[in-house]
Amino acid sequence: xxxxxxxxxxxxxxxxxIQQLITRDFKVKYKRSFLGVLWSLLYPLMMMTxxxxxxxxxxxxxxxxxxxxxxxxxxxxLYNYFSEATNLAMSSVVANFSLINKVYIPKYVFPLSxxxxxGINFLFTLVPLYLVILFTGxxxxxxxxxxxxxxxxxxxxxxxIGFILSTIAxxxxxxxxxxxxxxxxxxxxxxxxxxxxxxxxxxxxxxxLNPLYHYxxxxxxxxxYGECPSISQFLICIATSxxxxxxxxxxxxxxxxxxxxxx
Numbered sequence: 253x254x255x256x257x258x259x260x261x262x263x264x265x266x267x268x269x270i271q272q273l274i275t276r277d278f279k280v281k282y283k284r285s286f287l288g289v290l291w292s293l294l295y296p297l298m299m300m301t302x303x304x305x306x307x308x309x310x311x312x313x314x315x316x317x318x319x320x321x322x323x324x325x326x327x328x329x330l331y332n333y334f335s336e337a338t339n340l341a342m343s344s345v346v347a348n349f350s351l352i353n354k355v356y357i358p359k360y361v362f363p364l365s366x367x368x369x370x371g372i373n374f375l376f377t378l379v380p381l382y383l384v385i386l387f388t389g390x391x392x393x394x395x396x397x398x399x400x401x402x403x404x405x406x407x408x409x410x411x412x413i414g415f416i417l418s419t420i421a422x423x424x425x426x427x428x429x430x431x432x433x434x435x436x437x438x439x440x441x442x443x444x445x446x447x448x449x450x451x452x453x454x455x456x457x458x459x460x461l462n463p464l465y466h467y468x469x470x471x472x473x474x475x476x477y478g479e480c481p482s483i484s485q486f487l488i489c490i491a492t493s494x495x496x497x498x499x500x501x502x503x504x505x506x507x508x509x510x511x512x513x514x515x
Contacts, residue, residue: 340369422514442462
């Protein structure tokens with residue numbers, strides 16, 4: 253609790269710095285781009301449409317009773333946030349070593365700002381997702397009001413993983429290459445493009461150990477099936493996100509004073 257209160261204090265005190273870091277990331281990402289932030293809307297829509305055509309027609313993937321494009325976009329929207337945010341958070345401390353060496357700045361702000369930056373892009377990607385939901389006739393139901401819960405859970409989980417990765421990356425730069433392999437494996441170990449019921453029960457049990465499966469399943473229960481997620485879905489999503497968030501903070505705090513000797 254003390255660590256979480258400390259994090260709140262840091263965010264309040266260094267709110268302006270976090271805003272500047274996020275603004276800088278936006279400027280760098282969309283520098284000399286004619287469409288600018290519109291790519292946050294167009295890119296996921298075009299990419300997911302291509303993937304839906306490939307996997308539904310070439311590999312013959314299907315999801316009985318629901319629209320495959322919406323199924324795919326729901327999974328990719330959440331997964332892409334986690335993938336991009338953790339990749340950026342992992343390198344955030346190392347990339348800002350010159351700033352850390354010059355002035356005192358709580359090192360929490362760097363992974364946190366990356367997760368917030370990608371989080372803003374994530375909100376943009378919800379626009380094409382909802383356009384497809386409406387265009388395909390899937391429709392919007394009452395239970396959509398619960399989606400912010402899973403978004404917050406995913407955000408906390410991502411920050412926790414980001415803190416852990418950024419800590420490891422300071423001491424072991426090989427982590428940048430290792431994580432590239434791990435995230436590729438995780439892409440296929442998360443039922444994004446395929447229905448989990450296509451595989452054996454034994455392998456399903458392994459896939460369900462992945463918290464991302466539960467966040468995506470929570471969102472799909474609402475968006476695709478128009479149902480309220482079960483109590484177990486609520487508990488798993490909330491418990492895994494809070495636990496990972498706390499572990500991430502503890503790992504980061506325990507090692508942050510040593511960063512200066514390695515970066």
